Amino acid sequence: MNFIALVIIIAFSLAIIAVFLYSIFLIDAIISNIRVEYIDVPSSKRAIENIKKTIRELELKKVVFYDLGSSRGSLAISIKKSFPHFDVYGFDRSGFKIILSRAKAFLWGAKVNFFRRDILKVDIREADIIYTYVWPTTVEKLQEKFDKEAKNGTFFIASTFPFPNWRAILERETLTIKRDPSFEKIFLYRK
Numbered sequence: 001m002n003f004i005a006l007v008i009i010i011a012f013s014l015a016i017i018a019v020f021l022y023s024i025f026l027i028d029a030i031i032s033n034i035r036v037e038y039i040d041v042p043s044s045k046r047a048i049e050n051i052k053k054t055i056r057e058l059e060l061k062k063v064v065f066y067d068l069g070s071s072r073g074s075l076a077i078s079i080k081k082s083f084p085h086f087d088v089y090g091f092d093r094s095g096f097k098i099i100l101s102r103a104k105a106f107l108w109g110a111k112v113n114f115f116r117r118d119i120l121k122v123d124i125r126e127a128d129i130i131y132t133y134v135w136p137t138t139v140e141k142l143q144e145k146f147d148k149e150a151k152n153g154t155f156f157i158a159s160t161f162p163f164p165n166w167r168a169i170l171e172r173e174t175l176t177i178k179r180d181p182s183f184e185k186i187f188l189y190r191k
């Protein structure tokens with residue numbers, strides 16, 4: 001077999017694998033009733049570093065950390081790795097992403113608790129820090145929930161989409177996309 005034929009076979013196989021994986025995401029999105037734009041936009045490495053810097057500055061000792069809408073678990077796992085004394089939880093309504101997250105946490109040796117849940121129905125009373133990176137319509141509903149259910153003193157970190165009715169105590173640009181400074185901008189709130 002010559003070299004060009006080999007390259008074509010490899011490229012073709014990779015394309016089939018990519019289409020297969022994307023189909024799983026689409027089917028999962030349909031089953032889980034997730035809009036297509038929600039499917040997969042994990043926080044970038046730079047945003048995660050910004051979030052960790054913000055957390056470090058809080059100088060908290062014992063922390064229950066919730067990632068509401070944890071997707072494939074990268075942020076939650078990374079937080080647990082950097083703050084091993086935190087109890088870290090990730091919630092997402094996609095069963096497929098929760099399975100992936102649990103597998104990753106196992107492989108990475110990070111003890112993170114991932115649950116398949118609608119984040120609007122998660123019991124948040126135990127959380128000390130809540131992280132959100134979800135669409136503004138969901139942020140709006142979450143903010144109402146936080147107003148009613150979160151304990152006083154809870155910190156909230158929102159990426160890109162701020163809480164419409166709360167004033168941030170800190171804002172930090174990540175500048176993943178230079179022409180759009182609001183993208184992955186980090187907002188810190190305290191109830």
Ligand SMILES: C[S@@+](CC[C@H](N)C(=O)[O-])C[C@H]1O[C@@H](n2cnc3c(N)ncnc32)[C@H](O)[C@@H]1O
Binds near residue numbers: 034038067118138
């Ligand atoms: C932009 S991703 C955030 C990923 C992760 N938090 C990070 O920063 O890397 C948003 C995630 O929120 C989830 N999501 C959106 N609305 C949800 C809801 N009502 N209940 C549960 N998960 C939801 C989506 O499935 C998606 O995985």
